Amino acid sequence: MKFESELLKGVAPVVVLEILSQGRMYGYELSDAIEKRSGNVLSLGRGTLYPLLYNLEAKGLISAAWESNESGRQRRYYSITGIGKDELARQKQQWLDLQRGVATVFGFAVPQPA
Template sequence: MKISKELLKGTTTLLVLQLLSEGNKYGYEMTKELEKRSEELFTLNEGTLYPILHNLEKEGMIEAYWEDTQLVRKRKYYRITRKGKKLLDNKKLEWQAYTKGVARILGGGACLESSTC
């Protein structure tokens, strides 16, 4: 099943910040991790990911740095900031409220079995 761009657009910041809260990563690594963990449901290409990263960096949510590796050329890594961690916490709460509301609607007013309403 392919997820529509509209649905994905609303969650990319949350997903990127979550990955970075687990450790510093470079862009390609993030795209592969999203694909792997979502069983290829989420795929981000460079044209989608890098504008998100640049906006988050501009807003002070993440920081970028270059790292020299012995095996490959320099890589640009990203790490979440304290401000980014606060945003992630808020985005998680927002997501939980959203999914709870959707579950209630889809369940006809009652929560679906898989939901934690």
């Protein structure tokens, strides 16, 4: 199942931060992880991934560093920063609130008292 791009655009930064919060990754590994961990529901276009990573880097939410693996190949690894973790927590809470609100409107669940 593929989501419309506008819907995906809003969730993509949180998804990237969430995956990186579990460990550092390089670009291809990250795009692969997004697909796998979302059960192929979320598929971030590769063309969108790198500009997104650079924007998150510019905001100081993630950091990047070139490193070599055992075979000597250079890859650029991305890690979540302290600011990124705080932002992730805040975004996740927003998503939960949104999810709850949307579910209530759609009648999927009974709203819980605040």
